[in-house]
Amino acid sequence: MSFRDRTHAGRELALRLVEWADSGDLIDLLVLALPSGGVPVAAEVARALHAPLDVLVARxxxxxxxxxxxxxxxxxxxxxxxxxxxxxxxxxxxxxxxxxxxxxxxxxxxxxxVYRGRRPTPSVHGRTVVLVDDGLTTGLTVTAALRFLRRHGPDRLVLAVPVGSPRTTAALRPECDDLVCLVQPPSLHAVGEWYEDFGQVSDTEVADTLHPFHATA
Known part of the structure; x- marks a missing residue:
């Protein structure tokens, strides 16, 4: 499986996550995207799960x-x-x-x-949090994000990505309660290899995508 673009990847990921969500009791669901590339993916997930969407910025x-x-x-x-x-x-x-x-x-x-303005960072305490990115290679940024979220007390912490390195995916499983990854190619050098269109996502695109969701604490 490869993806036309991040929106297509998000729709495919959303199909899997809807099945996952139907199998458990999810408390106060929140979808968080790692910008910038994770935002178009996460938007499709949030729509399918009827959940609020916000960002967790990492560098x-x-x-x-x-x-x-x-x-x-x-x-x-x-x-x-x-x-x-x-x-x-x-x-x-x-x-x-x-x-x-x-x-x-x-x-x-x-x-x-730029992404959130003066809106407060949404609380994750006691919530089911789904962290979404467009793919995993080294996993450093995602590891930092998951550990940050874990310290803030979510009820359930989930990582969801369209594509990821098998080694990195395995290493990240202990950092979260559930991990959903659609494709784990044996040799993954760059996430963009699995997208036909992997262009940069601008700050404006991120802000425009987030605006309709108005994720709140």
Missing amino acids: EISTPISPETAIGAIVADDPPLYDRQSLAMMHLSEDRLGDVVASERNELHRREY
């Missing part, structure tokens, strides 16, 4: 030496989550990445304001 941390390689991730004001093996291989310490983290944190808060 990857990389280095000027290897900007295409993620070595960590941040969510909200939580401390960074690092890939310790990558840090050791690059002979880096957390202290040396302080400026990079500060810059990414500023960008994270800028995006939160």
Whole structure:
């Protein structure tokens, strides 16, 4: 299975999640998207589940030496989550990445304001939370997001993606209560390989997609 675009992927994922939702007692369902790519996917899921939609903004941390390689991730004001093996291989310490983290944190808060404005972050305490992204490769950002959400006390924490690396998917299962992944190709180098159209999703597109949902706490 491959996907025409993120909307198509979201519809296919929604079909699986409707079956999943029918099999359990879900409390106060909330769908959260990892922007920007996860938002068009999550919108289809939220519509199918008749659930509110909001975003959980996360940012990857990389280095000027290897900007295409993620070595960590941040969510909200939580401390960074690092890939310790990558840090050791690059002979880096957390202290040396302080400026990079500060810059990414500023960008994270800028995006939160663009996407949500002055609306409060929805509470996840006691709720069934479905976290949606457009795919999984290293899983660093998703791991940071799941751990952030877990600390805020959801009743049930679910990760849902259209495509993911089998190794990463297996590693993430202990981080959530349920995991739904439609396709797990044996060799996944980049999520975009499984989409015919994998263009950038702009801030404006994210804000416009979120607007009708008005997710609230």
